[in-house]
Amino acid sequence: MLALDIRNLNKKYPNFELKNVSFQLEKGYIMGFIGANGAGKTTTIKSMLNLIQIDSGEVRILGKSMAEHETELKQEIGFAFGGVDFYTRSKIKTLTGVIKKFYKNWDDAAYSNYLRRFKLDENKKIAELSAGMKVKYNLAIALSHGAKLLILDEPTSGLDPVARDDLLDIFQSLVLDGEVSILFSTHITSDLEKCADFITFIDNGQIVNSSDKEHFRETYRLLNGKESDLHQVKDKLISYKVNSFGFTGLIHAGDFEPALDIRAAIPSLEEIMIYFAKKEEAHV
Amino acid sequence: MYNLLRKDLKLGVHPMFLIMPLLTGALMLVPAWIYFLVLLYFCWITIPNMFGGFKAQNDLMFTAMMPVSKKDMVKARVSVLVLLELLHIGIAMLYGLITTRLYPNLDYYFFKPSPGFWGLCFVMLAIFNLIFIPMYYKTAYKFGSAATVSITAAMLFALAAQWVGIQNTKMADIFNVTVGDHMALHSSILIAGIAIFIAFAWMAYRMAVTRFLKVEIQ
Numbered sequence: 001m002l003a004l005d006i007r008n009l010n011k012k013y014p015n016f017e018l019k020n021v022s023f024q025l026e027k028g029y030i031m032g033f034i035g036a037n038g039a040g041k042t043t044t045i046k047s048m049l050n051l052i053q054i055d056s057g058e059v060r061i062l063g064k065s066m067a068e069h070e071t072e073l074k075q076e077i078g079f080a081f082g083g084v085d086f087y088t089r090s091k092i093k094t095l096t097g098v099i100k101k102f103y104k105n106w107d108d109a110a111y112s113n114y115l116r117r118f119k120l121d122e123n124k125k126i127a128e129l130s131a132g133m134k135v136k137y138n139l140a141i142a143l144s145h146g147a148k149l150l151i152l153d154e155p156t157s158g159l160d161p162v163a164r165d166d167l168l169d170i171f172q173s174l175v176l177d178g179e180v181s182i183l184f185s186t187h188i189t190s191d192l193e194k195c196a197d198f199i200t201f202i203d204n205g206q207i208v209n210s211s212d213k214e215h216f217r218e219t220y221r222l223l224n225g226k227e228s229d230l231h232q233v234k235d236k237l238i239s240y241k242v243n244s245f246g247f248t249g250l251i252h253a254g255d256f257e258p259a260l261d262i263r264a265a266i267p268s269l270e271e272i273m274i275y276f277a278k279k280e281e282a283h284v
Numbered sequence: 285m286y287n288l289l290r291k292d293l294k295l296g297v298h299p300m301f302l303i304m305p306l307l308t309g310a311l312m313l314v315p316a317w318i319y320f321l322v323l324l325y326f327c328w329i330t331i332p333n334m335f336g337g338f339k340a341q342n343d344l345m346f347t348a349m350m351p352v353s354k355k356d357m358v359k360a361r362v363s364v365l366v367l368l369e370l371l372h373i374g375i376a377m378l379y380g381l382i383t384t385r386l387y388p389n390l391d392y393y394f395f396k397p398s399p400g401f402w403g404l405c406f407v408m409l410a411i412f413n414l415i416f417i418p419m420y421y422k423t424a425y426k427f428g429s430a431a432t433v434s435i436t437a438a439m440l441f442a443l444a445a446q447w448v449g450i451q452n453t454k455m456a457d458i459f460n461v462t463v464g465d466h467m468a469l470h471s472s473i474l475i476a477g478i479a480i481f482i483a484f485a486w487m488a489y490r491m492a493v494t495r496f497l498k499v500e501i502q
Contacts (some may be wrong), residue, residue: 051348051501074351086346087295098294101287102350 001063003027003149003181009047009057018043021057023200023210027148028178030171032192032213033185034269036277041185044202045153046238049079062148073105078142078150088127092137103145104209111144118170132163139170144181150174152184156191163239164188168195189269199269201274217266222275225247225262232260239278250275259284288352288360296338297364301330305368305375312379315387318394319380320442325407326372327412327435334425335420344425348501355493362417362489369409377402392460395449400459400470403477404445410477410484412438417488421495 002024009021016156018040025031035123046052046106050070054109059066061073087095100106115122118136120129129137142150156164170264172195174180186192192199192213200210209216223233233251234240240249250272267275293302308325311317338344347357380397395401412434419430449455458466 046501049349051345053498053500071351071353074349079349081345086342088341090295094294098287098291099350101290102352 001027001109002060002243003029003062004031004048004183005058005060006044006048007058007060009059010055011042011043011047011052012055016040016043018047018054018205021047021202021205023206023207025181025183025198027062027181028175029197030175030184030195031198031200031268032189033183033200033202034134034187034189034192034273035185036273037187039202040205041187041202042153043205045151045183047184049074049077049151064102069156075105075145076148078139078145078147080138080142080150080152080155085126085134091123091125091283092129092255093124096122096141099141100145105146107144111140114140114143130163132159132167135159135167136170139174143174148180150180150182150184152182154185154187155186156186157190164191165194173196187273189273192269196260201272201276208276215267217269217272219253219273220267221251221253221256221264222267222271223251223256223262229260233262239275243277285352285356285360287350288347288356289363291347292360292364296341296343297334297368301334301368302371304330305371308372309379312376312383312397313386315383316390316392316394316396318446319376319397319401320395320405320408320446322376323372324435324439326369326440326483327431327438330368331416331431331435332427335431338479339425339427344501348475354496358421358479358489358492358496362413362485362492364415365413366485369413373405373409376405393450394446396460396463397469398459398463398470400463400473402443403470403473404459404479406474406481408438408441408445410481411441413481413488414484417485418491418495421492421499424496424499424501437489 004023004025007022008023009018021040021044023031033041033044041054047054048056048061048066049282050066064073066073087246096111100108100111112167114120118133118140120133120137120140126134126137135152139150151248156167159167166220168191171182171184175182196213198211199213199216201208201216209219211219220238224246225233227242230240230242230247230249233249233256236255237249237251240247250267257263304326308322308329311322311325312319344417361481375398380402383397390396395404416430416434419433420427422430449459458469463470
């Protein structure tokens, strides 16, 4: 069953456009949604949640159309928008007291468990929580109302490596039983190397690739060669850099001929992102 | 809808704004004052502070993430506004009753607290609502121009009504001297005022919903 099914999402702004954004997330998996700043990650997420009006396309969550069942589906979705704060001068228990009334499946016992597990003190104010604790608080809320899909926008941005690692462990433990699915956007690709099952890469408002993590990386090759060899592959490279040692460039695996005397390696997610960003620069 | 009301009253509306009707209402005790001002304090103080609070606390995004419809979001916010207005006007009426008993022999230049005057106050708030609510829901967070235009309109109505109340000797007499002799007229003005208040709040709500459905929540 698909936890998330996005088909041909289009949204046009004066200076930016989401073009035919489509991707699917199977239930019980973690999908990393990557892209540079301004690539369209948050716009896509907000379109999915009906926060902004899409020009065309369809969003289906847990098998139901978001446009038709928004209120019902929001009972089953948990959110965390990194860096966005609400009612920061209120205590956790005051905020929870208000939020829990909105959810028909709210489970007080589960909530208490998550507070203990995440070491959250109910008497603290939101403003007193660290960035990582705020994400954990959002997770505690989401999981206590039985959310089946967690949509997390940059939840690890701004966290120190220890807090990030801690959160990634939590994400992995949440999907273990196959009930919860997670879509999380980030530009910190190392987080995804650790915990994502699938990667969806958005660049300049368009989905470049959406597949399982290993397949995603294997779709590309990072070439390393002498500058004199560059002309053999230049036209097929997504983008490249030249320095005193030669050139490095990214190419679709299918476009690369192994017979050539150029070293090829499977790139990291970060390298893929960087070379796609360079392609944009070259076109500007 | 009930959850949204509860959310506004527990998180969004500072308790101070629930006490304000008691404080501004006490201005009704100032002998023969321009009593329209008592309710205008609600527009001048409570509205910008309360809506500034919603904006500062990212209430729009917070509420939009809850499992509620956009229509209910507007309905709850309009209900909070109307509730506060009724508190202000209701408590001011009580203070008005005290005033007329405290100073029975005053000569009123401006409107005396009377059922007819309260009817005009309902109309003043109705005008405020009809302009403020739909204008605010163009963005659902910017309140500056909506508050400025709607408060100005409410003040202009109060100014015009008060000016006629002073210039027209018959009206001055009905509103300030012979209130007891014209109870039927006063009651009709009050009922008409309440009817206009309800109708305008309903229209404002409908217009606001139409606009809010197009709002992009950023």
